[in-house]
Structures are given as structure tokens and as C-alpha cells.
Amino acid sequence: MTRDLNLYFDNAATSWPKPEAVYKAAEIQMRQACGNPGRSGHTRTLEADRLIYRTREAAARLFNISDPARVVFTYNATDALNIALKGFLKAGDHVLYTAMDHNSVLRPLGRLRRDELITSTMIPCSDQGYPDLDYLEHSYRPETSLLVINHASNVTGAIAPLSDMIASAHKRGIKVLVDAAQTAGVVPIDTQKEEIDFLAFTGHKGLLGPTGTGGLYVSSGLDLNPLREGGTGSQSEMDLHPASMPERLEAGTLNSSGLAGLLEGITFILNTGVEEIQKSESHLRQYLYTKLQSINALTLYGPGDSGQAAAVVSFTLENADSGEIGYILESSYGILCRTGLHCAPLAHQAIGTFPEGTVRLSPGFFTAEKDIDYLVNALNEIVRLVSG
Numbered sequence: 143m144t145r146d147l148n149l150y151f152d153n154a155a156t157s158w159p160k161p162e163a164v165y166k167a168a169e170i171q172m173r174q175a176c177g178n179p180g181r182s183g184h185t186r187t188l189e190a191d192r193l194i195y196r197t198r199e200a201a202a203r204l205f206n207i208s209d210p211a212r213v214v215f216t217y218n219a220t221d222a223l224n225i226a227l228k229g230f231l232k233a234g235d236h237v238l239y240t241a242m243d244h245n246s247v248l249r250p251l252g253r254l255r256r257d258e259l260i261t262s263t264m265i266p267c268s269d270q271g272y273p274d275l276d277y278l279e280h281s282y283r284p285e286t287s288l289l290v291i292n293h294a295s296n297v298t299g300a301i302a303p304l305s306d307m308i309a310s311a312h313k314r315g316i317k318v319l320v321d322a323a324q325t326a327g328v329v330p331i332d333t334q335k336e337e338i339d340f341l342a343f344t345g346h347k348g349l350l351g352p353t354g355t356g357g358l359y360v361s362s363g364l365d366l367n368p369l370r371e372g373g374t375g376s377q378s379e380m381d382l383h384p385a386s387m388p389e390r391l392e393a394g395t396l397n398s399s400g401l402a403g404l405l406e407g408i409t410f411i412l413n414t415g416v417e418e419i420q421k422s423e424s425h426l427r428q429y430l431y432t433k434l435q436s437i438n439a440l441t442l443y444g445p446g447d448s449g450q451a452a453a454v455v456s457f458t459l460e461n462a463d464s465g466e467i468g469y470i471l472e473s474s475y476g477i478l479c480r481t482g483l484h485c486a487p488l489a490h491q492a493i494g495t496f497p498e499g500t501v502r503l504s505p506g507f508f509t510a511e512k513d514i515d516y517l518v519n520a521l522n523e524i525v526r527l528v529s530g
Contacts, residue, residue: 149513151479153506154296154324154454156346156353160403161410168352168403178395190398197405198388204408204416205341206332207359214358214391215401219323220246222342222358225391226319227251227290229366230340235260236283238311239290241267241492242300245485247290247321261285267492270445271300278310288317293331294324297489297502298444299427299454301329308336317364323347324452327408328423328507330416333359340364348419350411350507351404354397366391419507423453426505426514431455433518439525443493443500456493456500462528464501470527471501475520479503 150158171193177186179194198210207213216222227250231237237260239247254260263281265273278289289311294301308318319340322331327348333341338361345355360366371383372393384390411419428448434440434457443456459467468481482499483490490496505514 149475149477149516151477151503151505151509151513151517153347153509154452154484154502154504155480157348157350157506159508160350160352161406163406163410164350164352164403167406168399171399171402176399179398181395193398193402193405194396197401197408200405200408200412201357201359204327204331204412205343205359206334208334209362211387212360212362214360214388215396216342216356216358217354217397218346218356219321219342219344220356222344222356223247223319223321224250225358225366225369226340226342226360227254227288228369229391230288230317230319230364231260232287233259234285235287236285237262237288237290238265238278238281238286238316239263240265240273240292240302241488242271242273242292242295242297242302242486243290243488244292244296244321244323245487246323247292248488251290264488267295267300267489269443269493271295271298271489271493273302273307275303275306275310278307282314282316286314286316288319290319290321292324293320293322294329294452294454295444295486295489296324296454297456297484297486297500298493299324299448299451300445301325301450301452304336308338312337324454327411327416328419328452330420333361345400345404345407348411349404350407352397352400355400355404358391360387360391368393370394422507423505424448424451426509426511427451427453427455429511430503430505430514430517433514434521437518437521437525439529440521443495453506454502454504456495456502458495458498458500459525459528464499467501467524470524471517471520475516477517477520 177190179190198213202210223246317339322343326343341359345351346353370393440457445451464481471477480502
């Protein structure tokens, strides 16, 4: 087989390639317009302010957020989730989460439990990655204050029944935090229609932006204690952090170069249409899943119906280490993927692949069918090699 060093199947970790405008905007901002937003009155600072506001507006449009000031920029989804969890929860609260949650949720909750500030209950999931809604209905307590929903699993791709889960929580007066790390930009998200209380997203995956960018939406009427406090460029005479949004949850200099790239990524998505992107990625996932099914030695994990999943497929090969398979794919075929536990140990326990993990393949909007054909041919050769 001809080796191609540009076959990238790790979009669930970081999307690549990005639209050309993303690269150019980040570079231009760094080279020509790198003023410190909100910190001065000169033209570069004012342009940085305008850039950041345009990015807020674009994110608000993408997620149907009526007030762009309710969009807070963060370093990534992990940062956003930490701000939401540690800023909202108080001593004595009970939290519900699912087995599909990422360590960006599991570890903050683990710390809060260890410090005896909260209690929590995990909602089990099927071997495809769908939460057990009956278990959820029986898990609420009088002190339950928050339900965390992983919108789509980064291990199986399964998309959670968002509307049903939010309705279940809201009828009891419980707030909902949605982790959209795998869905923002590739699955339509309407914060108003779904009545989402908190939405955490990252910029470097489906939003096609640079690393070091992300955000948190906080619905109107809700307040969070800031995770970080410091300079905002406004109300500098105060010895307490400002109460107004978005400054309340933003401290220090924002990543304006990264946000310039993020603006172009979101603009590409808005111009292309999230529905069109989802349709394309769903087709690619189904094409990949069906091709992999033809390799009998592989065990696939996640929904067979790609209309119910993000573009993620995990597999194992009998009597073969997932890390070894990943190494062979890159070293012999130039194919990049991810192996192991994917920072989601409970998800692997749910699907029966803990502690070894899986090989995860995640095509993106710019993946071609011929790339998948090359990948499948490579896996057929590897299976013959491993099977002897």
C-alpha cells in the first residue's frame, strides 16, 4: 500500500485540517493586531475588543443564545466544565452524571466528593453508550441540584437523548450542564429550545478553531462564583471581581489570537450549515462503520445507526493491544488515530473494554471516502499480520 502521512482520524481529539481562514486569522491577529483587549484605549486594543465581541456574537448565533454577554470564553471545554461545576455547586449538593462522562467532569466531581462537599450518583449506560433513563428517574434526591449530560460520547459516539433528560431534571427544578465537547459545530444545539442552563464547549474540535479556546454559556438569571479572579480592564478600583457578565467569569488576558481563529471556524460552520456538516459526518461514520463490519476479527463499539451518533467509531482486535495497532497504523501506513481509555474510564467499563481500551477512529468534515478505503485496507493487512 502507498503510505500517506496526511490521513488523520483523530478529529474527536482535535479537528484537522482547519479552514484556511482559521490559520490566517490567528496569524494576522498575532502579527498585526495583538492589542490587549479591554486594557488600553489605543487602536489595537479597540480592535481586539471588537474581535472578541464578534466572536461572542457568532457563538451566540450558532447556539441560539439571545444575549452574547452570557457567552464566557475559556481555555477549552475542561476549563468551562470546571468553572460551571465549582462555581455552581455548594456544600451538601447532590449531582447526577453518566458513565459516558469525560475526566473533565469525573475529576472535578471526584475532588468535590473527596473534600466531602458534595455527593453524586452515576447513571449507568448501555454498551452502546446510551444513558439508562429509568435509572435516572429513580436517582433524584431532595438535595439534587445538577444533572450533567455528556451530549455525545467520545468513545462510542452515542448522542444522549438531550430533550428527555433535560425535561426530566427541569420538572424537578434541577439545573442541567451539557458537555458539548464532541457536538458543538457538528450537531445542532439550540439552547433556547432545549432550555439548557449551562453549555460547555471547546473551540479546537467541531468548531474548527485553534487549541486554547472554548466557552461556557450561562443562561439568564443564573450566577456562578468565579473560578479565577483578577484583571478585567474594567472596574479596576474594586477589590472584588466584577459581577457583570461576561467579566464575572473571565479574568486575565483572553487568547485573542485563538479567538480570531475561532471566529473564522464558527463563521465557516454558519455559512456551511450545522445540519449539512452533521449529514456529511454521519455519512462518513456510517461508511466507516459498515466497512469495518466486514473485518470479522474486529469488535466494534457504539451505535450501528450513525444518525444517532457523533463521528466516532471504536474497535478492538482479538489478542492485540490497541496501542500496538495504533503504532502500526501510523508507522506503516501514516494513519493517525487514538488508542487507550480516551480519558473516559467509566465509558470503557460500560462497554466492556476496561482497562485495555480501544482503537478510536474519528473522521471529520474534510475526510474523504477514499481515506476510509485506505484505512480499511490497512486494517485488513494488519489483521492478517496479527492473525499469522
